[in-house]
Amino acid sequence: MTQIPIFFTFDRNYVVPAAVAFHSLLRRADAQYEYRLYVLYTDIPQADRRRLARLVERTGRGTLEFIDVSAFDTEEIRGQKGHFSKEIYYKLLAPDLFPQYDRILCSDVDVAFTDDIAPSYFLCPGESFYYAGVGQVLESDRMRLYGNDFTPEEQRILRKEIAAGYMLFNLKRMREDGIQHRLTEFYKANYPRLRLPEQDCLILCCYPHVRQMPLRFVVANTYYRIPPAEAAFCTFSDVFPPDRKACEDRYADALARPVQLHFVGADKPWNSLRVPRSSVWWSELRASGYTLYYIKALPGIVWQKLRRYSLRRFLNKIFSRKH
Secondary structure, three states, X not given: OOEEEEEEEOOHXXXXXXXXXXXXXXXXXXXXOEEEEEEEEOOOOHHHHHHHHHHHXXXXXXXXXXXXXXXXXXXXXXXXXXXXXXXXXXXXXXXXHOOOOOOEEEEOOOEEEXXXXXXXXXXXXXXXXXXXXXXXXXXXXHHHHOHHHOOHHHHHHXXXXXXXXXXXXXXXXXXXXXXXXXXXXXXXXXXXXXOOHHHHHHHHHHOOOEEEOOHHHOEEHHHHHOOHHHOOEOOOOOOXXXXXXXXXXHHHHHHHOOOEEEOOOOOOOOOOOXXXXXXXXXXXXHHHOOHHHHXXXXXXXXXXXXXXXXXXXXXXXXHHHHO
């Protein structure tokens, strides 16, 4: 039976979201495939690992394995970048950590899957690339954040960024070209200036050897605030056709049939009210059987958010005083 491998990286604070991600993924699993889930971790308690393993086992549609990556935990990857944790760095280690696979999917856990992931695993057959995913969809002013820290050429490449919340890695090609060493060294040397650390690192080291997935494979929950007729589509995207109506149709199809619904930013269904499309996440939480565990974990979730928001406000004050 063909295997569909996918790995995740998260810390002990994301056990509940991980349960939702795993359960929603396996609920949509195609019976003709065997789904292999992996977690790269350093601090997830054994009790939580057992609990998640039982959840996956109950679905009868996949397996779950935890890989301790504590040996790669260094001071160089522990900076504070808003709501990003050090675990994002471990995505860059995939070529060495999964020698048994030629390709593998990677996903964040602040997501809910609403369709089968298998088709994304088979994208770009026979093509030579390092990784694939969904790039910028809507126009934004995000490039102003990069300012003088990046050369004009780097900024040109950063415009082509692929969202790091869901990716297909071509491990065979990455190993052949020694790309992992390039990624990890660049990440450590440039971490202070990277805005979206692993995402910036990947595009700057791998471009132009990247590919675009169809939009529906990653749909940000915030997109639902913007109807197709009002959307300002990214002008430098490689997936939008020149015809406006065709762009609207492609966007509308992604909203109607998302594979992964990604809850972007610091506000998540489990820590904030009035998050777009949160009803999907809550429905998946109930289906996973993790509601009681969530209630028990809620005080820690609230404290974690308050602590991170306090740090963000402090850093914003310092930054504004310098400018």
